[in-house]
Every structure is written in structure tokens, then in C-alpha cells.
Amino acid sequence: MHKEIEPKIMYFGTPVVLISTLNExxxxxxxxxxxxxWLKNFCLLGLGKLGKTFENLTREKECVLNLPSSEMVAEIDxxxxxxxxxxxxxxxxxxGFEYxxxxxxxxxxxxxxxxxxxxxRVSECPVQLEAVVENIHNVGGTNSSLAAIEIRIVRSYFDEKILSSEKRHYVDTDKWHPLIMSFCEFYGLGHNLHPSRLAKVF
Ligand SMILES: Cc1cc2nc3c(=O)[nH]c(=O)nc-3n(C[C@H](O)[C@H](O)[C@H](O)COP(=O)(O)O)c2cc1C
Incomplete structure (x- = not known):
């Protein structure tokens, strides 16, 4: 039985990204x-336009997308x-926000x-992606407070501890433990569920 509801948020579970930008x-x-x-070497970021990060990205057009591991949850919180x-x-x-x-x-x-x-970059993050802003799109009309920011990744650093020992340039998904936000709560990933046919061709 499904119920019709009007959810306040629809954060279904995505990795946390720590964005570093430069202040004025x-x-x-x-x-x-x-x-x-994520799409190849591009990333779309959904951000509120009233934040400092949006202001900095608009002015400087540069950032680092740092991906924390699930062990870093206390630092993120x-x-x-x-x-x-x-x-x-x-x-x-x-x-109740604090400056x-x-x-x-x-x-x-x-x-x-x-x-x-x-x-x-954030030294403790296993993934650090240096990136530039390519485009800024309004989400929900020109007067809305939301934006989708198109980012192009220019250089990537991965901690050796999460890399595959057999295949160069590949992450070992059994070693990578991203921090996941699901409906404003923190989670880690579960275990590998099933052999993946797509993984065989990539
Ligand atoms: C785990 C986590 C995930 C968040 N995800 C987003 C998000 O996807 N988009 C967004 O605009 N704000 C998000 N926020 C809220 C921003 O961090 C918050 O607006 C913050 O004030 C932005 O900082 P700034 O103003 O210094 O840029 C998230 C916060 C947390 C703790």
C-alpha cells in the first residue's frame, strides 16, 4: 500500500562532498x-545561492571537490x-546557523x-578533485534561491589505499567507503550485492 505524501526533502542517499573554495x-x-x-569528468552541484560557497564559486570559478570516507563523519558533522x-x-x-x-x-x-x-585540498579525504566552473544554471526560475553548477574536473588525486592493486587508474570498490547522506542522516555503504555485468566491460 502506497501513501501520497508531500516530502520536505528528497535526499535519497548520495555521497557527501566537501567543497573548498577561496574567500575574497x-x-x-x-x-x-x-x-x-557525476558524468565523465563533469559534476553537477546543487547549491543554495545564499551560501558562501555559491558566492565564491561565482567569483573565483575554482574549487576542490573532496570526498570524505565514512570514518570522517564526526569531522563533517x-x-x-x-x-x-x-x-x-x-x-x-x-x-540556528553560526558564522x-x-x-x-x-x-x-x-x-x-x-x-x-x-x-x-583536504588532506584527510581519500578523493580530492581539483575543478573549475564551466556554467551556472538557475533551478526553479531566475528568482529562485537554487542553482546547478556545472563543474569540470581538471586533476584528480586518489589515496593509494583505495586503489586496485591489479588495474591502474581503478578504484577498488571494496576499499572505498564513502560517507552517504540519506534524508539528512549519515550512512555508509553496505556490502557488494551481486556480480556486476557493467563492471566487466569498463
Ligand atoms: C552532510 C551535508 C550535506 C549538505 N548538502 C547540501 C547540498 O547538497 N546543497 C546545499 O546547498 N547545501 C547542503 N548542505 C548545507 C550547507 O552545508 C550549508 O548551507 C552551509 O551553510 C554552506 O556553507 P557556506 O555558506 O559556507 O557555503 C549540506 C550540509 C550537510 C551537513
Missing amino acids: DGTPNLAPMSSAW RLACTTGKNPIPEYKVNM VPDKFGRAKLTPIESQTVKPP
Whole structure:
């Protein structure tokens, strides 16, 4: 039996991405997000336009997409309800958000220099993708507060610990444990379910 409901959110379970961007004064900002999907070396990010990350991406056109492992859940949760935007947008004040200028310090994470873009990578993240903004699309009309940001990945770094020992340039999916957000709750992935026919051809 199905019930018709009007869900407040539709976050069905996607990996968390920690985006580092550069503030106007040259310091880094760091924000967790999970509305991201991937297409070859492109990524589409669903972001609120009132956040510091959106402001920085619009101005600088550069970022690093850092993918945390499930073991990093405590660090990610420390960044929940924080913003690098000052003053804090009214709707976030009402939700109890806090202005935090040093997000790396708050999360207890380490910035390391990137090679092709100015924002730093997050040293502890097993996947670090340096990227540039190609396009910014409005979602829900010009006056809406949501955007889809088209990102092109220019350089990728993967921790050796998650790489396949047999096939170069491949991730060993038994070693990669992404942090998943499902309806605002944190999860890890379960075990491998079934041999994949698609994996055989790629
Ligand atoms: C795990 C997690 C996932 C999130 N996913 C998104 C998202 O997909 N899109 C978005 O706009 N905000 C998302 N947020 C909320 C942003 O992190 C929040 O708006 C934050 O204030 C942005 O920081 P900034 O203003 O410094 O950019 C998420 C927060 C958490 C903790």
C-alpha cells in the first residue's frame, strides 16, 4: 500500500562532498554538500545561492571537490549548521546557523596546497578533485534561491589505499567507503550485492 505524501526533502542517499573554495580575502572556505552527480569528468552541484560557497564559486570559478570516507563523519558533522557568510542570511539565522570563518579549524581538517587551482585540498579525504566552473544554471526560475553548477574536473588525486592493486587508474570498490547522506542522516555503504555485468566491460 502506497501513501501520497508531500516530502520536505528528497535526499535519497548520495555521497557527501566537501567543497573548498577561496574567500575574497584569500582564506579558504569549506562546506559539506551532497546534491552532486557525476558524468565523465563533469559534476553537477546543487547549491543554495545564499551560501558562501555559491558566492565564491561565482567569483573565483575554482574549487576542490573532496570526498570524505565514512570514518570522517564526526569531522563533517562539525560543519553542519555553519556558514562562511557574514552576515548570516536571515533564513539561516532562524535555523540556528553560526558564522565560522575558519571551517578547516572547526572541522579539525588539514588544508594542503592544490596544483592547478587556488583553493586547498583536504588532506584527510581519500578523493580530492581539483575543478573549475564551466556554467551556472538557475533551478526553479531566475528568482529562485537554487542553482546547478556545472563543474569540470581538471586533476584528480586518489589515496593509494583505495586503489586496485591489479588495474591502474581503478578504484577498488571494496576499499572505498564513502560517507552517504540519506534524508539528512549519515550512512555508509553496505556490502557488494551481486556480480556486476557493467563492471566487466569498463
Ligand atoms: C552532510 C551535508 C550535506 C549538505 N548538502 C547540501 C547540498 O547538497 N546543497 C546545499 O546547498 N547545501 C547542503 N548542505 C548545507 C550547507 O552545508 C550549508 O548551507 C552551509 O551553510 C554552506 O556553507 P557556506 O555558506 O559556507 O557555503 C549540506 C550540509 C550537510 C551537513
